[in-house]
Each structure stands twice: as structure tokens, then as C-alpha cells.
Amino acid sequence: xxEVELYRRSVLATVGQRVTAVDLVDQRWCSRAPDAEERLxxxxxxxxxxxxxxxxxxxxxxxxxxxxxMTGRLVVGGxxxxxxxxxxxxxxxxxxxxxALTSADGRRRTRWEVSDPRRLGxxxxxxxxxxxxxxxxxxxxxxxxxxxxxxxxxVKTALxxxxxxxxxxxxxxDEIALRAxxxxxxxxxxxxxxxxxxxxxxxxxxxxxxxxxxxxxxGTLSAESRRAGSPCPQDGAPLxxxxxxxxxxxxxxxxxx
DNA sequence: CGGCATGTTTCGCC
DNA sequence: AGGCGAAACATGCC
Numbered sequence: 001x002x003e004v005e006l007y008r009r010s011v012l013a014t015v016g017q018r019v020t021a022v023d024l025v026d027q028r029w030c031s032r033a034p035d036a037e038e039r040l041x042x043x044x045x046x047x048x049x050x051x052x053x054x055x056x057x058x059x060x061x062x063x064x065x066x067x068x069x070m071t072g073r074l075v076v077g078g079x080x081x082x083x084x085x086x087x088x089x090x091x092x093x094x095x096x097x098x099x100a101l102t103s104a105d106g107r108r109r110t111r112w113e114v115s116d117p118r119r120l121g122x123x124x125x126x127x128x129x130x131x132x133x134x135x136x137x138x139x140x141x142x143x144x145x146x147x148x149x150x151x152x153x154x155v156k157t158a159l160x161x162x163x164x165x166x167x168x169x170x171x172x173x174d175e176i177a178l179r180a181x182x183x184x185x186x187x188x189x190x191x192x193x194x195x196x197x198x199x200x201x202x203x204x205x206x207x208x209x210x211x212x213x214x215x216x217x218x219g220t221l222s223a224e225s226r227r228a229g230s231p232c233p234q235d236g237a238p239l240x241x242x243x244x245x246x247x248x249x250x251x252x253x254x255x256x257x
Numbered sequence: 258c259g260g261c262a263t264g265t266t267t268c269g270c271c
Numbered sequence: 272a273g274g275c276g277a278a279a280c281a282t283g284c285c
Contacts (some may be wrong), residue, residue: 001263002263003263034263053263067264067265068263068264069264069265069281070262070263070264070265071262071263071264071281071282071283072264077268085263086262086263088262088263088283089275089282089283089284090283090284096282116281117281117282117283118262118264118281118282118283119280119281119282120265120280120281120282121264122265131263150274151274152274152275153274153275157275157276160264162264162265169263169264170262170264171263172261172263215263216263217263223263245276246276246277246278247262247264248261248262
């Protein structure tokens with residue numbers, strides 16, 4: 001989500017430009033909107049938004065939605081706002097370009113490219129986002145408490161569920177649980193309102209700082225410290241690795257309860 | 258080579 | 272009906 005916000009900021013200056021070219025480089029990556037070229041070329045960009053992990057480009061025609069999966073990056077004018085993804089491929093291989101778009105006005109011309117080695121991302125026009133919960137950047141404690149309260153799954157699983165709250169990925173959830181001192185394996189249903197307040201406070205503190213620092217891998221629980229036995233950033237106790245909701249989870253048994 | 262990886266969808270089972 | 276867990280997807284890296 002932080003990465004998508006960085007991408008959004010990197011293309012905000014295209015608002016007002018018109019789409020002059022669309023290239024569905026990888027047929028499968030673009031298979032949900034095979035008519036994207038016909039429908040987008042000539043449209044004027046009205047806004048660039050984000051909801052959760054989805055980048056939304058509003059035009060006077062359709063809204064273009066880009067999803068980046070685990071390894072997708074947006075490259076704008078040959079540069080990406082996100083230099084390296086923690087588990088992405090290294091460097092930029094032109095073979096990984098899955099989609100490209102050019103936007104321009106009288107003075108400026110912008111080249112957008114999506115590079116996605118694993119091809120887990122996709123493109124869509126006029127996406128249905130009704131299945132997504134409120135965005136994690138702005139969610140309030142009362143709303144989050146209501147949405148978590150009915151779930152019996154682990155806190156971590158619930159926070160990763162985009163229909164509960166949109167935008168949190170594996171690394172962000174571990175960071176937030178660690179900062180909030182919550183055991184990520186606890187049932188979401190067991191959270192008290194003080195626990196939910198702590199989770200929201202952790203998001204409010206961590207998200208802007210990590211955005212400034214460059215992304216989801218730049219928390220106090222950095223990508224490098226995601227190893228069993230590495231010291232907890234809060235108290236130095238050895239971190240434990242478990243699997244929750246099918247994802248690798250690093251947490252501190254000494255202070256997360 | 259085997260195993261793992263910032264994610265989402267699908268399927269089968271309660 | 273809908274929550275839940277596991278598998279599937281695809282590719283690169285250690």
C-alpha cells in the first residue's frame with residue numbers, strides 16, 4: 001500500500017494530460033481489459049487515487065485500475081518511486097514490462113510502465129471495489145473494531161483480509177502488531193477496544209514514517225530483521241517465526257500479548 | 258536443486 | 272450462506 005501511494009504521487013503531475021498511447025504488452029496481465037487501448041486513448045486524466053493496494057486513474061472515460069501483486073512496480077519516465085522491493089527481482093529486465101501507457105499535454109509527456117516479473121498483478125477498467133474495506137490510512141478505531149469483532153480468525157489474518165481493511169500487506173501487519181504489542185495469532189474476536197485503539201495508533205504512527213522512508217520494508221521491523229532470532233526492535237528479545245494465514249510472521253513473544 | 262517470497266483468487270469443507 | 276483454510280498461480284533468488 002505504501003508502495004502504491006508512492007506510485008500515485010509519482011504520477012500525480014499527469015492530471016490534466018491525455019492518454020496518447022496504451023500498450024497491452026503482456027496479454028495475460030491485461031486480460032481483464034483487452035479493450036483498454038480503444039477505451040483509454042484520447043481520454044483526459046482527471047485524478048489519480050488509491051484505495052488499499054489499488055492505483056486508480058480517473059479519466060473522462062473509464063477509470064483504470066492497476067494492481068501490482070507482490071513484485072509489480074510502476075516505472076515512470078524510466079524511474080520508479082520504489083527502488084527495490086524486499087522480495088522482488090533485482091534490476092529492471094525489459095522482458096518484465098507487462099503494460100505501458102503514455103500521457104501528454106502541450107508541454108509534457110509521461111511514459112508509464114508496469115514491470116512485474118511474477119505476473120501476479122493485473123489491470124482493470126471501472127473496477128468494482130465494493131468488496132474492499134475502508135482504507136487503512138484513514139480507518140477509525142470504531143469502524144475497525146466493528147469489522148474485526150465478528151472474525152474468529154487470527155488478528156493477522158483479519159488485518160490481511162482486504163474486505164476488513166484495505167491496504168495492509170504481510171510486512172505492514174507484522175510491523176503494526178509489533179508496535180501495538182498484540183500477539184498476531186490471537187483471535188480477532190478477542191481484541192478489546194483498547195487493543196484496537198493500539199492497532200490504529202500503530203498505523204497512524206507507522207504508515208507516514210514508513211512512507212517517507214520508502215515503503216513497507218522500512219519499518220522498525222525491517223526486511224533485514226525478518227529472520228528468526230534477530231533482536232526485537234523494541235526490547236531486543238529474539239524474534240520468533242511462525243506461519244499465520246499461510247504467511248511468514250515475525251513477532252516478539254516477550255512483549256506481544 | 259529445494260524452498261521461499263510485499264498478493265489474490267478459487268475451491269472444497271464445514 | 273458464508274466463514275475458513277489450503278492450494279494454485281508464476282517467476283526469480285538464495
